Each structure stands twice: as C-alpha cells, then as structure tokens.
Amino acid sequence: MTASPGVRHLQVFPSDTEHVAAARHWVAKLLGSAHPALDDCILLTSETCTNAVIHGGGNSVELSVETDGQTVTVAVVDGGGGTLPHYTDDPCGLGGRGLPILEALSEDWGFDVLDDGRLRVWFRLAPPS
Numbered sequence: 001m002t003a004s005p006g007v008r009h010l011q012v013f014p015s016d017t018e019h020v021a022a023a024r025h026w027v028a029k030l031l032g033s034a035h036p037a038l039d040d041c042i043l044l045t046s047e048t049c050t051n052a053v054i055h056g057g058g059n060s061v062e063l064s065v066e067t068d069g070q071t072v073t074v075a076v077v078d079g080g081g082g083t084l085p086h087y088t089d090d091p092c093g094l095g096g097r098g099l100p101i102l103e104a105l106s107e108d109w110g111f112d113v114l115d116d117g118r119l120r121v122w123f124r125l126a127p128p129s
Helices: 017-031 038-055 098-105
Strands: 008-014 060-067 072-078 108-113 119-125
Touching: 008 017, 017 038, 017 060, 038 060, 038 072, 038 098, 038 119
Parallel strands: none
Antiparallel strands: 008 060, 060 072, 072 119, 108 119
8 A cells, every 4th residue: 555646544543652653554554665755754653643642632543644756744633632732852851852853854844723622733744855
C-alpha cells in the first residue's frame, strides 16, 4: 500500500502508547521505503502521536497522511485534553523536546482546536533540497 498523491489517508488508533509503533508502521508503509521524507516523517509521527496519547485524552487518536508525491502533510487528532501544545526547550529536562524537534525538521507545523474540542496537530515535510 503506497499513498496515492492528492488522497488523504486516515487511520484511527487506540489512545495507548503501545499503538504508537503501529502508527509509525502505517505511515512507513504508506510512504514507502524510498520516500525522501520517510525518516523525518516517522520520527515526527512518533512525537505527535505520543503527545496525543499522553496529553490528549479520549479513547482514540486519528492519524491522516496526505502527499503530492514528495511533500507530506500529517495530522494527528486527539481528544483535546484541556491543554494546548506549548514550546519548551529544556535540554536538561525529562521531556519537552517534541515541539522543538517538530519545528526543526518540518517545513511548517501548527495546531487547531476543532469545534468539538478535539485538538489537531499537523506538520508538513518537504523533500530535501
């Protein structure tokens, strides 16, 4: 299964840290091993899905992937959890490195609170120049 350009692929995973690996594998299978953004996409999928499970609340995490063949946009939707993503850059901290990594590797990223209170965090990866 390889992602069709211009098609949004959606998969729902249980909100459990054990299913973050399944999310990574699903994205890897969609993009294929030759995709130029594969490694960064897997890392950022892992970061955003883990944050959704830990901070998002709810029973499920929705993961969507859309590509034009090179550029990839990934969105992760969780239950909302009552808090918004906040940028922390503490190299000595136990956590808080996810958003700095997201900012460093992605072409663009952001988050939206949906009308139903759920939170969508998204990122876009462009092919290396």
